[in-house]
Amino acid sequence: MTPTLYRAAFMHTPSSPFTDADALHIQQDGGLLVNGGVIVDTGDFASMKTAHPEAQVSDLKGGVLLPGFIDTHVHYPQVRMIGGLGRPLLEWLEHVTLPEEARLQDHTYARAVAKDFLHGLRCNGTTTALVFGSHFKEAVDIFFEEAAGTGLRTVAGQVVSDRMLRPELHTTPELAYSEGKALIEKWNGKGRARYAVTPRFSLSASEGILDACAALMNEYPDLHFTSHINENVREVQTVRELFPGSLDYLDTYDRAGLLGRRSVLAHSVHTSGRELGQMAAHSCTAAHCPCSNSALGSGLFPLKKHLNAGVHVALGTDVGGGTGFSMLKEGLQAYFMQQLLGDDGVSLTPAHLLYLSTRAGAEALDMHDHIGDFSVGKAFDAVWLNPPEGSTLQAILGHAESPSETLAALYANGTQADVAQVWVGGDEVYARAEGASSSQLTPAQRQSPVMAS
Numbered sequence: 001m002t003p004t005l006y007r008a009a010f011m012h013t014p015s016s017p018f019t020d021a022d023a024l025h026i027q028q029d030g031g032l033l034v035n036g037g038v039i040v041d042t043g044d045f046a047s048m049k050t051a052h053p054e055a056q057v058s059d060l061k062g063g064v065l066l067p068g069f070i071d072t073h074v075h076y077p078q079v080r081m082i083g084g085l086g087r088p089l090l091e092w093l094e095h096v097t098l099p100e101e102a103r104l105q106d107h108t109y110a111r112a113v114a115k116d117f118l119h120g121l122r123c124n125g126t127t128t129a130l131v132f133g134s135h136f137k138e139a140v141d142i143f144f145e146e147a148a149g150t151g152l153r154t155v156a157g158q159v160v161s162d163r164m165l166r167p168e169l170h171t172t173p174e175l176a177y178s179e180g181k182a183l184i185e186k187w188n189g190k191g192r193a194r195y196a197v198t199p200r201f202s203l204s205a206s207e208g209i210l211d212a213c214a215a216l217m218n219e220y221p222d223l224h225f226t227s228h229i230n231e232n233v234r235e236v237q238t239v240r241e242l243f244p245g246s247l248d249y250l251d252t253y254d255r256a257g258l259l260g261r262r263s264v265l266a267h268s269v270h271t272s273g274r275e276l277g278q279m280a281a282h283s284c285t286a287a288h289c290p291c292s293n294s295a296l297g298s299g300l301f302p303l304k305k306h307l308n309a310g311v312h313v314a315l316g317t318d319v320g321g322g323t324g325f326s327m328l329k330e331g332l333q334a335y336f337m338q339q340l341l342g343d344d345g346v347s348l349t350p351a352h353l354l355y356l357s358t359r360a361g362a363e364a365l366d367m368h369d370h371i372g373d374f375s376v377g378k379a380f381d382a383v384w385l386n387p388p389e390g391s392t393l394q395a396i397l398g399h400a401e402s403p404s405e406t407l408a409a410l411y412a413n414g415t416q417a418d419v420a421q422v423w424v425g426g427d428e429v430y431a432r433a434e435g436a437s438s439s440q441l442t443p444a445q446r447q448s449p450v451m452a453s
């Protein structure tokens with residue numbers, strides 16, 4: 001197979017800027033040699049071209065190439081109700097979200113929603129997602145089928161609950177186990193699909209349901225686990241009342257034996273010191289969803305407390321509590337919220353935002369040996385951000401004086417319109433309909449993509 005040499009300005013974070021001051025790696029005129037979907041050599045373009053004269057060059061000059069975004073918390077059935085503003089979590093669930101989730105009982109509807117959802121991910125440059133599925137087994141099956149057709153990497157599962165939602169969304173521990181087992185057997189590890197055991201949240205899950213989830217996890221040790229935690233004060237209070245024998249919210253999952261290296265707990269806004277200590281001890285990840293936390297008024301995520309406790313943090317859009325699929329927007333909102341926390345906040349640099357939206361997600365999913373950055377040996381999962389000709393972002397990038405400014409501008413201004421092309425494992429999974437991209441300019445017309453020279 002002839003390797004492809006991608007020529008691009010690229011940036012990535014092979015390590016964490018929270019612990020490594022030199023985490024941001026930059027190539028202003030770089031070359032990434034890809035063979036069989038895997039990065040086999042990297043460096044500056046000129047030396048890569050000399051070393052690999054046989055390679056076919058793909059010129060991505062203009063804009064910036066980043067590792068594909070990794071969304072660690074997003075709900076498939078909620079794509080069509082993004083924007084239900086004005087209610088706190090429990091009212092929003094009752095009046096906006098759960099009625100829509102019930103509609104996925106209809107298979108035709110579920111398939112159409114799955115298509116809308118997957119399109120939303122890939123046209124925003126998200127290449128891997130930890131996806132909250134549907135309560136209906138068939139709708140989850142349909143989701144995995146459609147996801148396989150897109151080439152995206154998905155970790156997803158059937159959502160299970162047995163109280164306090166709507167009767168049609170409730171199951172039993174026996175069914176939760178048997179339906180989950182059938183889906184796991186069919187989809188876990190098939191192509192780019194992985195399975196996540198997914199009780200909705202302890203508020204809607206009896207101990208029996210949590211035990212059924214644990215039975216699946218014990219039977220299939222490579223599974224992922226995801227749920228919600230400590231998102232909203234009323235929710236936290238209700239969980240306390242429902243589980244009088246548990247120390248706190250985390251303990252409801254912990255007692256069931258559900259926590260481990262592949263556990264991702266969404267929100268974690270009102271988490272106590274004890275819980276943070278236990279999350280770190282179990283190597284769990286907190287999926288921070290800043291747009292959702294803002295839209296639902298859930299609170300300001302205590303990032304500093306998580307980092308000080310040693311809890312790994314990644315980003316999630318939480319569509320449809322969140323306001324869209326853009327991980328650029330999510331990164332910017334994370335930055336805003338830390339700014340608003342003043343001395344209690346963490347001052348996030350552009351490198352932090354890139355890490356949180358790429359490599360941190362790969363670590364959360366225990367896939368960092370395979371995806372999350374552009375190191376040799378990683379899959380070529382990438383998003384090419386190339387603003388349309390005449391756009392404000394193009395003007396800003398043309399005058400940026402450092403790569404860090406360029407990256408900040410991408411997070412501050414970038415949108416779906418700037419996503420030109422997306423790859424997963426070397427396969428193109430999205431290409432913008434062209435007509436406006438600066439990639440159409442002649443080389444002489446193009447400006448330096450990373451810095452104005």
Ligand SMILES: Nc1nc2[nH]cnc2c(=O)[nH]1
Nearest residue numbers: 075200201228292318321
């Ligand atoms: N943001 C959010 N929180 C939840 N807690 C339980 N279900 C949900 C949901 O769908 N979205």
Ligand SMILES: [Zn+2]
Nearest residue numbers: 073228266318
């Ligand atoms: Zn959620």
